[in-house]
Amino acid sequence: MPSRRTIILGALCMALAKPAFAADPGAAAFVTAIYNAYKGKDAKGVPLANERIIGRYFEPTLAAAMAKDQKAAARRNEVGLLDFDPFLDAQDWDVGAFDIAVSDAAGGTAKATAKFVNQG
Numbered sequence: 001m002p003s004r005r006t007i008i009l010g011a012l013c014m015a016l017a018k019p020a021f022a023a024d025p026g027a028a029a030f031v032t033a034i035y036n037a038y039k040g041k042d043a044k045g046v047p048l049a050n051e052r053i054i055g056r057y058f059e060p061t062l063a064a065a066m067a068k069d070q071k072a073a074a075r076r077n078e079v080g081l082l083d084f085d086p087f088l089d090a091q092d093w094d095v096g097a098f099d100i101a102v103s104d105a106a107g108g109t110a111k112a113t114a115k116f117v118n119q120g
Contacts, residue, residue: 027110028102034087035098035114045085045093087114094119 034057038045048054051067058066066082073080084091098116105111 027112028100031100031102031112031114035095035100035116038088038093038095038116039097041094043093043095046087048086088116088118090118092119 034046037043046053046057048057048066048070051063051070054066054070055063057063066080069080069082085093088095095116095118098114101113101115103111
């Protein structure tokens with residue numbers, strides 16, 4: 001049977017550790033700002049028009065590949081391999097509301113899930 005000291009020490013450790021497991025509010029704000037750009041029928045979304053903008057939203061290796069594809073497609077006057085919006089997986093949208101869940105992951109990263117209904 002655990003002693004009173006063990007129970008109190010355990011409760012104290014849990015109370016002190018709780019803030020360390022809370023998701024970074026900056027990560028939640030970042031993801032919320034992305035999806036706010038898609039709300040409503042005439043929303044513009046997040047235009048990934050150049051390498052600097054792409055680099056703001058994606059991991060560096062992926063951003064470099066996306067930018068390289070975008071430049072190659074422009075030279076050929078074609079659409080790149082990514083011919084849809086990567087945040088909604090769609091070419092057209094009408095998002096009324098969304099639900100964002102963000103949790104901390106290993107190594108100072110966060111995992112975000114966005115739930116929404118597009119065009120009904």
